[in-house]
């Protein structure tokens with residue numbers, strides 16, 4: 479008798495018992511064995527902290543950043559490493575100022591993470607917050623386009639949207655919304671939590687001002703790790719946290735009393751690096767992408783042919799974050 483093969487939805491890559499059929503990845507995906515092992519390796523680094531160099535705070539981080547960038551066809555410097563979707567949206571809100579008198583538009587019945595910060599902003603006297611009511615035909619795109627074009631109501635200054643509605647999966651045509659938003663000068667913030675990793679995303683067509691995507695759903699990673707893409711025009715803003723790991727020269731720093739005020743280039747300035755600088759979470763993010771390739775999950779990204787790049791191999795000493803030449807002495811043990 480031939481051995482039964484793994485049936486649909488089952489894979490040796492996951493540690494899922496034969497009597498469990500798990501379908502709820504939209505809530506929490508299972509972590510594949512490979513990712514679990516990478517996480518263990520990441521934790522192991524902290525078991526022997528005496529082996530740490532200054533560069534160790536950046537190597538895994540930079541590798542994860544490059545993986546995340548490749549996933550959406552961006553550059554590593556466009557990606558900040560943050561802790562959650564809401565953290566990314568809050569970072570966007572800190573750096574985008576919708577004109578006074580305009581509104582921030584979100585979807586009715588939306589997940590709270592891409593919404594709360596705009597409610598707060600409105601309460602503090604910023605742009606008003608408005609929800610697009612659920613259309614009877616579930617055609618969110620037409621409803622948003624109609625609202626954008628409606629000159630009888632306050633103009634839309636910013637849209638905070640998801641590629642698909644989180645509660646029923648209804649798709650939005652973000653490229654069409656971007657075009658209409660351009661026509662009225664509105665900014666676009668995307669929460670890709672339910673999309674990136676399982677649905678193609680065209681950075682070129684959507685051109686989000688900010689796009690955030692956590693790893694714990696369709697990227698098969700852990701909680702507490704998310705990537706925030708910032709359009710190059712949005713990379714000179716202010717992060718939510720004030721710490722030294724995001725400052726120029728931080729990766730080579732030898733003097734902790736020096737007050738370096740210049741932020742690193744690009745999205746690296748907005749990252750929660752010092753909270754979990756070198757943990758298993760970073761490592762898992764790297765490994766999950768490899769696993770995703772092996773699994774052949776439907777996560778292929780819509781990358782224009784000219785922009786497909788080889789994934790950069792990370793080399794020590796990792797100092798792409800600094801404009802200064804690497805300081806070998808400072809990369810010695812802390």
Ligand SMILES: Cc1ncc(COP(=O)(O)O)c(C=O)c1O
Nearest residue numbers: 562563564589591644669671692
């Ligand atoms: C659309 C969407 N955004 C965000 C989140 C989670 O946000 P956070 O990472 O802030 O917890 C979820 C979780 O279900 C979601 O479905």
